[in-house]
Amino acid sequence: MAHSIVPPYLLARLAEADAASMQRAASAARRSLRSEPAVRAERRREGLAAPLPAASASQNAALKRTIADAANTELLPGLVVRSEGAPATDDPAVNEAYDGLGATHALLLTAFGRNSVDGRGLPLDATVHYGDDYDNAFWDGARMVFGDGDGEVFNRFTASLSVIGHELAHGVTQYTAALVYAGQSGALNESFSDVIGALVEQHARGQRANEASWLIGEGLFTAQVEGTALRSMVEPGTAYDDDVLGRDPQPADMAGYVQTRDDNGGVHLNSGIPNRAFALAAIELGGFAWERAGRVWYDAISGDGARDEGDGAAPPRARLSSTATFLEFADATVASARALFGEGSAEAAAIAAAWVTVGVRSDDRPAAG
Amino acid sequence: MTDQQQDDRDGDVADRGPALHERGSDAAPRGALRITVSRTGGVAGLAPHWSVMVTEEKDVDSWLSLVESCPWDAPAPGIGGEPDRFVYTIRVLQPDHERDARVPERALDGPWADLVARVKDASR
Numbered sequence: 174m175a176h177s178i179v180p181p182y183l184l185a186r187l188a189e190a191d192a193a194s195m196q197r198a199a200s201a202a203r204r205s206l207r208s209e210p211a212v213r214a215e216r217r218r219e220g221l222a223a224p225l226p227a228a229s230a231s232q233n234a235a236l237k238r239t240i241a242d243a244a245n246t247e248l249l250p251g252l253v254v255r256s257e258g259a260p261a262t263d264d265p266a267v268n269e270a271y272d273g274l275g276a277t278h279a280l281l282l283t284a285f286g287r288n289s290v291d292g293r294g295l296p297l298d299a300t301v302h303y304g305d306d307y308d309n310a311f312w313d314g315a316r317m318v319f320g321d322g323d324g325e326v327f328n329r330f331t332a333s334l335s336v337i338g339h340e341l342a343h344g345v346t347q348y349t350a351a352l353v354y355a356g357q358s359g360a361l362n363e364s365f366s367d368v369i370g371a372l373v374e375q376h377a378r379g380q381r382a383n384e385a386s387w388l389i390g391e392g393l394f395t396a397q398v399e400g401t402a403l404r405s406m407v408e409p410g411t412a413y414d415d416d417v418l419g420r421d422p423q424p425a426d427m428a429g430y431v432q433t434r435d436d437n438g439g440v441h442l443n444s445g446i447p448n449r450a451f452a453l454a455a456i457e458l459g460g461f462a463w464e465r466a467g468r469v470w471y472d473a474i475s476g477d478g479a480r481d482e483g484d485g486a487a488p489p490r491a492r493l494s495s496t497a498t499f500l501e502f503a504d505a506t507v508a509s510a511r512a513l514f515g516e517g518s519a520e521a522a523a524i525a526a527a528w529v530t531v532g533v534r535s536d537d538r539p540a541a542g
Numbered sequence: 543m544t545d546q547q548q549d550d551r552d553g554d555v556a557d558r559g560p561a562l563h564e565r566g567s568d569a570a571p572r573g574a575l576r577i578t579v580s581r582t583g584g585v586a587g588l589a590p591h592w593s594v595m596v597t598e599e600k601d602v603d604s605w606l607s608l609v610e611s612c613p614w615d616a617p618a619p620g621i622g623g624e625p626d627r628f629v630y631t632i633r634v635l636q637p638d639h640e641r642d643a644r645v646p647e648r649a650l651d652g653p654w655a656d657l658v659a660r661v662k663d664a665s666r
């Protein structure tokens with residue numbers, strides 16, 4: 174295939190997308206967010222703001238958030254306490270959930286052209302104050318659920334924007350690659366949620382890759398815990414070291430891969446490996462992580478590129494398997510990077526190198542794709 | 543923080559897990575009962591555990607009646623869990639008998655929920 178200065182995905186998108194209407198929808202979505210700092214327009218790299226998938230351009234990309242309160246029971250959904258457009262309440266958990274859903278919706282729409290979790294404008298529902306001292310947050314297949322934390326180890330789980338993004342991203346994965354939540358595919362499912370969680374936070378703060386903390390769940394631990402966050406994407410295994418909780422057990426490369434029956438095969442442990450590959454590639458590429466590494470990861474998970482058969486921009490690629498291994502996913506990201514940014518692009522090179530650093534691909538492996 | 547938040551991860555991570563712990567010196571003495579509950583999963587990925595050792599005969603009987611009411615023979619959950627939900631591993635050790643079960647958070651109701659709550663309370 175001929176090399177070109179203009180990445181093939183850009184040519185394809187420009188040919189088919191109504192970029193202008195997409196941009197209007199995106200800025201409308203941004204304006205509707207009460208507390209999200211705008212990404213400074215002048216910092217956006219020219220040419221990378223437009224190439225969004227056309228699929229959602231014609232759809233109504235309006236946000237529809239509903240926050241319910243479980244009143245410290247485990248009964249879902251709970252009572253609705255704030256609907257779309259309603260003013261802030263005096264409950265910080267409600268407002269954090271509302272704003273966090275908005276920030277996640279904004280990232281998906283503006284960075285990836287994805288209209289909500291399902292790509293079809295799914296209303297975003299969340300429940301706060303779930304359970305009694307409940308130390309967790311989860312996506313239950315249809316809504317996000319947040320506990321208040323026990324107050325000794327954990328604060329309320331809405332306090333971290335990256336955790337809100339993480340949970341909604343489980344919904345995105347459910348509607349796209351449907352990665353089975355066990356073993357390596359489960360760790361990839363976890364890692365993609367961390368990637369989106371980090372990107373939501375960086376996008377809301379207007380942070381470049383080299384300015385970001387790359388922490389997941391910063392601020393969730395109480396002051397009694399010796400630790401800054403649940404996980405570090407850039408330095409897995411360094412997020413906490415506490416006399417009671419122990420040390421952050423995440424491995425940073427395949428040499429440390431954990432075999433265990435717990436946690437569906439260590440999905441929250443081994444996710445450190447693909448997490449680090451993403452952070453390393455994003456930092457190497459510079460700029461806003463959602464524009465380059467983020468687009469590639471999203472493409473590999475969503476299979477958007479694989480659905481572009483027949484547009485002539487790139488050869489069709491296989492959809493990611495729901496039981497993908499780290500290596501299969503690594504190959505998928507390299508293939509996506511080549512299709513989106515070009516065969517010999519800096520993106521493809523940085524991503525391939527990052528997978529070598531974490532031990533998933535080997536240096537002498539013949540180029541796949 | 544209290545002891546019930548004690549994490550069991552300070553050793554070799556690859557070797558952790560209830561199936562590999564709690565044997566030997568931890569085994570219950572004759573006529574006694576030891577119950578451990580460990581919880582994995584959750585967005586935080588922490589693995590706290592709780593345990594109780596019961597030696598008084600009337601206490602053993604009381605705990606055993608709760609233990610026996612749990613559906614130990616229910617089919618194990620299939621491969622692939624639900625994102626960020628907890629999974630409980632419950633083990634009961636007696637001198638001549640030992641059993642364990644993995645119970646996803648969503649299935650933790652009835653006697654399972656009572657048993658886990660009681661172990662948590664007792665280990666405070």
Ligand SMILES: [Zn+2]
Nearest residue numbers: 363366625626
């Ligand atoms: Zn998760």
